[in-house]
Amino acid sequence: MKDRISITMLEGGIADVRLIRADKMNALDAVMWAALAEAIDRLRETEGLRVVVLSGEGRAFCAGLDLSSLSADRDPGASSAGGTLSDRTRGVSNNAQYAAWGWRELPVPVIAAVHGVAFGAGSQIMAAADIRIVHPDTRIAIMEMRWGLVPDVAGMALWRTQVADDVLREMIYTNREFTGSEAKLLGFATHVSDDPLAKALELAAVIADRNPHAIRGAKRLCNMLADASDAEILQAESDEQVKVIRTPNQIEAVMAGMEKRRPKFVD
Numbered sequence: 001m002k003d004r005i006s007i008t009m010l011e012g013g014i015a016d017v018r019l020i021r022a023d024k025m026n027a028l029d030a031v032m033w034a035a036l037a038e039a040i041d042r043l044r045e046t047e048g049l050r051v052v053v054l055s056g057e058g059r060a061f062c063a064g065l066d067l068s069s070l071s072a073d074r075d076p077g078a079s080s081a082g083g084t085l086s087d088r089t090r091g092v093s094n095n096a097q098y099a100a101w102g103w104r105e106l107p108v109p110v111i112a113a114v115h116g117v118a119f120g121a122g123s124q125i126m127a128a129a130d131i132r133i134v135h136p137d138t139r140i141a142i143m144e145m146r147w148g149l150v151p152d153v154a155g156m157a158l159w160r161t162q163v164a165d166d167v168l169r170e171m172i173y174t175n176r177e178f179t180g181s182e183a184k185l186l187g188f189a190t191h192v193s194d195d196p197l198a199k200a201l202e203l204a205a206v207i208a209d210r211n212p213h214a215i216r217g218a219k220r221l222c223n224m225l226a227d228a229s230d231a232e233i234l235q236a237e238s239d240e241q242v243k244v245i246r247t248p249n250q251i252e253a254v255m256a257g258m259e260k261r262r263p264k265f266v267d
Contacts, residue, residue: 004035007042012208013050014201015043022058027066028121033081033099036125037090040102048267050208050215052106053200054129055113062122064143085152093154096121101154103128104223107216109207113196114180114189119143124155127162127188130219131203133196134189138180145175161226163187211249212265217241 008016017039019026026032043052056062065080081096083089090098091105103110103125112129120143126132134140144151151172159168167186170176183189193199207215217240224233244250249265256263 001035001038004032005039007039009046010201012205013048013212014204014208015046015049015052016201017043017052017054019054019056019062022056024066025058025060025063025117026056026122027063028080028099029066029068030080030082032066033096036099037095037102040098040106043106049108050212051108051204052103052110053113053197053204054103054110054125055197055200056116058116060116060122061112061114061118061138062125063117064120064122096152097154099153100124100128100158104130104154104158107219108212109204109215109219111200111204113200114138114140115196120151121153123188124151124153124158127155127158130222131190131200132183132188133191133193133199133203134180134183135194135196136179136181136192138183139177140180140183140188141175141177142171143175145172157226159188209263211244211253211263212267213247213249214244214253217243 004019004021006018006020010016021027021032043049077084077086079085079094079096081099083095085094087094089095090102093101099121109130110128111131111133112126113133114126115135115138117139118126119141123140123142142151142155163186171178178186180189180192184192191199221233221236221240224236228236252263252265
Protein backbone atom coordinates (compact mmCIF):
# COMPACT_ATOMS: atom_id res chain seq x y z
CA MET A 1 0.00 0.00 0.00
CA LYS A 2 2.86 2.38 0.80
CA ASP A 3 3.55 3.28 -2.86
CA ARG A 4 -0.12 3.84 -3.70
CA ILE A 5 -1.86 5.35 -0.65
CA SER A 6 -0.65 7.24 2.41
CA ILE A 7 -2.51 7.64 5.70
CA THR A 8 -1.50 10.39 8.12
CA MET A 9 -3.34 10.81 11.41
CA LEU A 10 -3.84 14.47 12.30
CA GLU A 11 -4.91 16.13 15.53
CA GLY A 12 -8.45 15.38 16.57
CA GLY A 13 -8.68 11.94 14.96
CA ILE A 14 -8.66 13.19 11.36
CA ALA A 15 -7.18 10.75 8.84
CA ASP A 16 -5.50 12.48 5.88
CA VAL A 17 -5.70 9.77 3.19
CA ARG A 18 -4.03 10.40 -0.17
CA LEU A 19 -3.72 8.50 -3.41
CA ILE A 20 -0.01 8.87 -4.19
CA ARG A 21 0.44 7.32 -7.63
CA ALA A 22 0.96 10.84 -8.92
CA ASP A 23 2.99 9.89 -12.00
CA LYS A 24 -0.07 8.04 -13.35
CA MET A 25 -2.65 10.59 -12.13
CA ASN A 26 -3.62 8.04 -9.48
CA ALA A 27 -5.03 5.67 -12.09
CA LEU A 28 -6.25 2.31 -10.83
CA ASP A 29 -4.10 -0.72 -11.51
CA ALA A 30 -4.26 -3.99 -9.60
CA VAL A 31 -1.97 -2.66 -6.87
CA MET A 32 -4.03 0.51 -6.42
CA TRP A 33 -7.29 -1.46 -6.18
CA ALA A 34 -5.76 -3.59 -3.43
CA ALA A 35 -4.32 -0.53 -1.67
CA LEU A 36 -7.72 1.14 -1.53
CA ALA A 37 -9.25 -1.93 0.08
CA GLU A 38 -6.37 -2.19 2.55
CA ALA A 39 -6.70 1.49 3.47
CA ILE A 40 -10.43 1.13 4.10
CA ASP A 41 -9.89 -1.97 6.23
CA ARG A 42 -7.13 -0.28 8.22
CA LEU A 43 -9.22 2.82 8.89
CA ARG A 44 -12.15 0.69 10.00
CA GLU A 45 -9.94 -0.63 12.83
CA THR A 46 -8.27 2.68 13.72
CA GLU A 47 -9.00 3.75 17.29
CA GLY A 48 -9.98 7.35 17.84
CA LEU A 49 -10.89 7.92 14.18
CA ARG A 50 -13.32 10.82 13.76
CA VAL A 51 -13.22 11.88 10.09
CA VAL A 52 -11.46 10.83 6.87
CA VAL A 53 -10.27 13.32 4.25
CA LEU A 54 -9.61 11.59 0.91
CA SER A 55 -7.58 13.29 -1.83
CA GLY A 56 -5.07 12.63 -4.59
CA GLU A 57 -1.52 13.92 -4.91
CA GLY A 58 -0.13 15.42 -8.10
CA ARG A 59 -2.29 16.63 -10.98
CA ALA A 60 -5.43 14.61 -10.29
CA PHE A 61 -7.75 13.03 -7.78
CA CYS A 62 -8.08 9.84 -9.83
CA ALA A 63 -7.96 9.32 -13.60
CA GLY A 64 -9.95 6.10 -13.39
CA LEU A 65 -8.88 2.69 -14.64
CA ASP A 66 -5.29 2.29 -15.79
CA LEU A 67 -6.03 0.94 -19.26
CA SER A 68 -2.53 -0.51 -19.52
CA SER A 69 -3.50 -2.98 -16.78
CA LEU A 70 -6.13 -4.56 -19.01
CA SER A 71 -5.27 -7.76 -20.81
CA ALA A 72 -6.84 -8.57 -24.16
CA ASP A 73 -7.05 -12.25 -23.27
CA ARG A 74 -8.56 -11.72 -19.81
CA ASP A 75 -11.67 -13.69 -18.98
CA PRO A 76 -14.69 -11.40 -19.61
CA GLY A 77 -16.00 -12.19 -16.14
CA ALA A 78 -12.76 -11.26 -14.40
CA SER A 79 -12.29 -7.97 -12.57
CA SER A 80 -9.23 -5.76 -12.96
CA ALA A 81 -9.32 -5.54 -9.16
CA GLY A 82 -9.01 -9.32 -8.83
CA GLY A 83 -11.66 -11.98 -8.53
CA THR A 84 -14.74 -11.89 -10.72
CA LEU A 85 -17.33 -9.23 -11.38
CA SER A 86 -20.21 -11.44 -10.25
CA ASP A 87 -18.83 -12.78 -6.97
CA ARG A 88 -19.59 -10.81 -3.80
CA THR A 89 -16.12 -10.94 -2.29
CA ARG A 90 -16.55 -7.90 0.00
CA GLY A 91 -19.93 -8.19 1.66
CA VAL A 92 -22.45 -6.76 -0.81
CA SER A 93 -19.74 -5.74 -3.28
CA ASN A 94 -17.01 -7.21 -5.46
CA ASN A 95 -13.37 -6.13 -5.12
CA ALA A 96 -13.64 -3.14 -7.46
CA GLN A 97 -16.93 -1.91 -5.99
CA TYR A 98 -15.43 -2.08 -2.51
CA ALA A 99 -12.82 0.54 -3.53
CA ALA A 100 -15.73 3.00 -3.59
CA TRP A 101 -18.48 1.40 -1.49
CA GLY A 102 -16.06 0.74 1.35
CA TRP A 103 -15.79 4.47 2.07
CA ARG A 104 -19.57 4.62 2.47
CA GLU A 105 -19.38 1.65 4.87
CA LEU A 106 -16.78 3.31 7.12
CA PRO A 107 -18.49 4.31 10.37
CA VAL A 108 -17.17 7.89 10.24
CA PRO A 109 -17.77 10.68 7.70
CA VAL A 110 -15.54 10.78 4.62
CA ILE A 111 -14.79 14.08 2.85
CA ALA A 112 -13.37 13.94 -0.68
CA ALA A 113 -11.13 16.81 -1.83
CA VAL A 114 -11.12 16.60 -5.62
CA HIS A 115 -8.95 18.40 -8.17
CA GLY A 116 -7.56 17.81 -11.65
CA VAL A 117 -9.62 14.92 -12.97
CA ALA A 118 -12.09 12.40 -11.58
CA PHE A 119 -12.85 10.04 -14.46
CA GLY A 120 -14.68 6.72 -14.52
CA ALA A 121 -13.94 4.80 -11.34
CA GLY A 122 -12.44 8.00 -9.93
CA SER A 123 -15.81 9.73 -10.20
CA GLN A 124 -17.39 6.79 -8.37
CA ILE A 125 -14.83 6.83 -5.56
CA MET A 126 -15.56 10.54 -5.25
CA ALA A 127 -19.29 9.74 -5.04
CA ALA A 128 -18.69 7.43 -2.07
CA ALA A 129 -17.69 10.34 0.16
CA ASP A 130 -20.27 11.81 2.52
CA ILE A 131 -19.20 15.29 1.40
CA ARG A 132 -17.45 16.15 -1.89
CA ILE A 133 -15.42 19.35 -2.29
CA VAL A 134 -14.14 20.03 -5.81
CA HIS A 135 -11.99 22.62 -7.53
CA PRO A 136 -14.11 24.59 -10.02
CA ASP A 137 -11.91 23.48 -12.92
CA THR A 138 -11.92 19.78 -12.04
CA ARG A 139 -12.73 17.62 -15.05
CA ILE A 140 -15.28 14.93 -14.22
CA ALA A 141 -16.84 12.24 -16.39
CA ILE A 142 -18.67 8.96 -15.98
CA MET A 143 -16.32 7.58 -18.59
CA GLU A 144 -17.29 3.93 -18.99
CA MET A 145 -19.57 4.37 -22.02
CA ARG A 146 -16.59 5.67 -23.97
CA TRP A 147 -15.17 2.15 -23.79
CA GLY A 148 -18.53 0.47 -24.42
CA LEU A 149 -18.97 -0.37 -20.74
CA VAL A 150 -21.39 0.50 -17.94
CA PRO A 151 -20.37 2.14 -14.65
CA ASP A 152 -19.74 -0.70 -12.18
CA VAL A 153 -17.70 0.66 -9.27
CA ALA A 154 -20.72 1.23 -6.99
CA GLY A 155 -21.57 4.54 -8.67
CA MET A 156 -25.16 3.54 -9.44
CA ALA A 157 -25.91 2.83 -5.78
CA LEU A 158 -24.22 6.08 -4.71
CA TRP A 159 -25.41 8.62 -7.28
CA ARG A 160 -29.09 7.78 -6.75
CA THR A 161 -29.16 9.95 -3.61
CA GLN A 162 -27.11 12.75 -5.15
CA VAL A 163 -28.20 13.44 -8.73
CA ALA A 164 -31.53 13.77 -10.52
CA ASP A 165 -32.42 10.64 -12.47
CA ASP A 166 -32.50 12.29 -15.90
CA VAL A 167 -29.21 14.12 -15.30
CA LEU A 168 -27.51 10.89 -14.27
CA ARG A 169 -28.81 9.07 -17.34
CA GLU A 170 -27.49 11.78 -19.66
CA MET A 171 -24.05 11.74 -18.09
CA ILE A 172 -23.85 7.94 -18.25
CA TYR A 173 -25.20 7.60 -21.81
CA THR A 174 -22.96 10.33 -23.28
CA ASN A 175 -19.90 10.15 -20.97
CA ARG A 176 -19.87 13.94 -21.30
CA GLU A 177 -17.12 15.70 -19.39
CA PHE A 178 -18.20 18.43 -16.95
CA THR A 179 -16.42 20.81 -14.60
CA GLY A 180 -16.34 21.01 -10.84
CA SER A 181 -18.51 24.11 -10.99
CA GLU A 182 -21.12 22.23 -13.02
CA ALA A 183 -20.81 19.24 -10.69
CA LYS A 184 -21.97 21.46 -7.81
CA LEU A 185 -25.02 22.58 -9.77
CA LEU A 186 -25.90 19.01 -10.81
CA GLY A 187 -25.47 17.41 -7.39
CA PHE A 188 -22.24 15.50 -7.96
CA ALA A 189 -20.38 17.90 -5.62
CA THR A 190 -21.23 19.49 -2.27
CA HIS A 191 -18.94 22.52 -2.37
CA VAL A 192 -16.64 24.23 -4.87
CA SER A 193 -13.33 25.60 -3.60
CA ASP A 194 -10.10 26.90 -5.07
CA ASP A 195 -8.32 24.83 -2.41
CA PRO A 196 -10.41 21.67 -1.91
CA LEU A 197 -7.98 20.00 0.47
CA ALA A 198 -7.75 23.00 2.81
CA LYS A 199 -11.54 23.33 2.79
CA ALA A 200 -11.95 19.61 3.47
CA LEU A 201 -9.52 19.67 6.40
CA GLU A 202 -11.26 22.74 7.82
CA LEU A 203 -14.63 21.01 7.63
CA ALA A 204 -13.16 17.80 9.07
CA ALA A 205 -11.98 19.75 12.12
CA VAL A 206 -15.54 21.00 12.72
CA ILE A 207 -16.97 17.46 12.48
CA ALA A 208 -14.23 16.08 14.73
CA ASP A 209 -15.44 18.43 17.48
CA ARG A 210 -18.89 16.81 17.55
CA ASN A 211 -19.98 13.85 19.68
CA PRO A 212 -18.35 10.93 17.80
CA HIS A 213 -21.07 8.48 18.77
CA ALA A 214 -23.78 10.84 17.52
CA ILE A 215 -21.85 11.40 14.28
CA ARG A 216 -21.62 7.65 13.68
CA GLY A 217 -25.31 7.24 14.42
CA ALA A 218 -26.16 10.07 12.04
CA LYS A 219 -24.10 8.43 9.29
CA ARG A 220 -25.94 5.15 9.81
CA LEU A 221 -29.22 7.03 9.45
CA CYS A 222 -28.05 8.84 6.32
CA ASN A 223 -26.95 5.54 4.78
CA MET A 224 -30.51 4.21 5.18
CA LEU A 225 -32.18 6.99 3.20
CA ALA A 226 -31.82 5.43 -0.23
CA ASP A 227 -33.88 2.31 0.35
CA ALA A 228 -35.38 2.10 3.86
CA SER A 229 -39.10 2.59 4.41
CA ASP A 230 -40.47 5.55 6.34
CA ALA A 231 -41.29 3.26 9.24
CA GLU A 232 -37.77 1.82 9.28
CA ILE A 233 -36.20 5.28 9.27
CA LEU A 234 -38.46 6.58 12.02
CA GLN A 235 -37.65 3.55 14.18
CA ALA A 236 -33.94 3.92 13.46
CA GLU A 237 -34.04 7.60 14.49
CA SER A 238 -35.43 6.58 17.88
CA ASP A 239 -32.99 3.69 18.27
CA GLU A 240 -29.97 5.87 17.49
CA GLN A 241 -31.16 8.58 19.89
CA VAL A 242 -31.51 6.07 22.71
CA LYS A 243 -27.87 5.06 22.16
CA VAL A 244 -26.53 8.59 22.73
CA ILE A 245 -28.96 10.51 24.93
CA ARG A 246 -27.72 11.17 28.47
CA THR A 247 -24.40 9.45 27.76
CA PRO A 248 -21.16 11.10 28.92
CA ASN A 249 -20.36 12.38 25.43
CA GLN A 250 -23.83 13.85 24.95
CA ILE A 251 -23.63 15.57 28.34
CA GLU A 252 -20.15 16.83 27.46
CA ALA A 253 -21.51 18.32 24.21
CA VAL A 254 -24.10 20.28 26.20
CA MET A 255 -21.64 21.42 28.86
CA ALA A 256 -19.00 22.48 26.34
CA GLY A 257 -21.60 24.53 24.49
CA MET A 258 -22.82 26.21 27.66
CA GLU A 259 -19.27 26.90 28.85
CA LYS A 260 -18.12 28.04 25.40
CA ARG A 261 -15.14 25.68 25.31
CA ARG A 262 -13.91 22.88 23.10
CA PRO A 263 -15.50 19.54 24.05
CA LYS A 264 -13.45 16.59 25.27
CA PHE A 265 -15.04 13.39 23.99
CA VAL A 266 -14.08 9.78 24.64
CA ASP A 267 -14.38 6.80 22.28
